[in-house]
Amino acid sequence: MKRIRLEIERRRNDKIKLILERKERGFILACIAGYYNAGKTTLFNALTYENKPVSDLPFTTLSSKYSKMYGSERILIIDTIGFVIDLDPRIIKSFEINIEDLRYSDLIILTVDASDPSDWFQIKAETIIRYLREIGALTRNKELIIALNKIDLLKSNFDIETKKLQLEHILKKHDLTSNATIVPISAKNGTNIDLLVSEMLSKI
Template identity: 35%
Template structure:
């Protein structure tokens, strides 16, 4: 696994999310530097912090430095030169995640388009730096080359856009392909670091390894799981990301397209979040799901990390999110495994038919733990 030194904000939420993003991009975080401010002009961080970082980078030899803020090309260049390492800013990191998770033709194009927009937003400064001889690989280029560089990005964007218009039909085929394998599918969604992967591993952990082999060709984020003697495919999705820039929203949504044809969607919620965070994330999650045309009756809310709270507190927070009435929700701990069996029962109940599931019965179960 590739390694990273992570520079992020000195706030628990930020640290957890940034670690989650590194994890999703396949980087093992070997050291974290926490700062109150990441927008200093030359390096994003202060000269003193940079000195510490130089020493650390020399010792730990990470593959990349992840900077959990947006960096200008000049800042990225200054940092990368001082540290002799590739530097990924927050947006570049997110784009890497999307790229590794995009599976359909449409999704790949959406991600490509977002990458070109990222490049475009940095083109002006790159060109300016190069004309001052400060950007290697762009050394001393003239106005003609500047225009070529710009026009090249523009041209590539145009090509991607026109391909996207045609890709809508392919999505349909892709979906049918998955259905044809004859498995019902469960998708895990939710914010980064809510516990999707932990729950995914918990739910699939008991699966016999032999049956996994059959599906290794699919992806590492899709596995087979048996619930109540019935086989399912379960998939771990990219996850929602806070402060997602507007130009990435289409790319993000395209990575979630599998939610459209999933039979069950488990929205994993970190119930240990503050009420403010919970409300904000819940609202944004619901907005995205409705934009994706996901049917409400396929959704289960898994209130995760319940091991960190009293059950009364879980219930109270569920009430605040208006989950008490007709919504299907369950309190779980992906870490300890508490409630995972109930989650599986709920899944079977829903798939066995609309009449077999009674929300109030479910709530009754809540109280007993």
């Protein structure tokens, strides 16, 4: 256990060094966060023209992935491991390595699954926003875009607006209204990706 703990600490330090180097080289770091299966990698691929594996099995992505955003030499998009409610405390330590990507990023793109039923959607969104605050990834001066993903699975605009209102309510509760924007998208179909990109550029 001691050996593993030391190894995790060493990797965490290496990771922080790497992140700081990238920042020094002038990269702007945009980190995609969210629960497993929210569509983070699908969005990452859409923003970078990468082709990283995507699936409906949990934990398809097991370590952070980095790639420049298409059309930009300075913006680095980061895909992260999916978050889980009630994460087993024994594996939290190993997640910490990836937490540094979230902490040091200039912009967080929180990807949420709009096709979740309203009550579940509410609990998940509240929990992850609280968590991001707790780990110091969502400070008052951190820019935040919520990508309300999978809108192709919703029946009407009314459903999209309802989910948006739920998110707005949570943001207000956490005093994040001024730095946050919600963009409804379908990462799979490419809907509103252009809107998301222009929102990213204006925040950066």
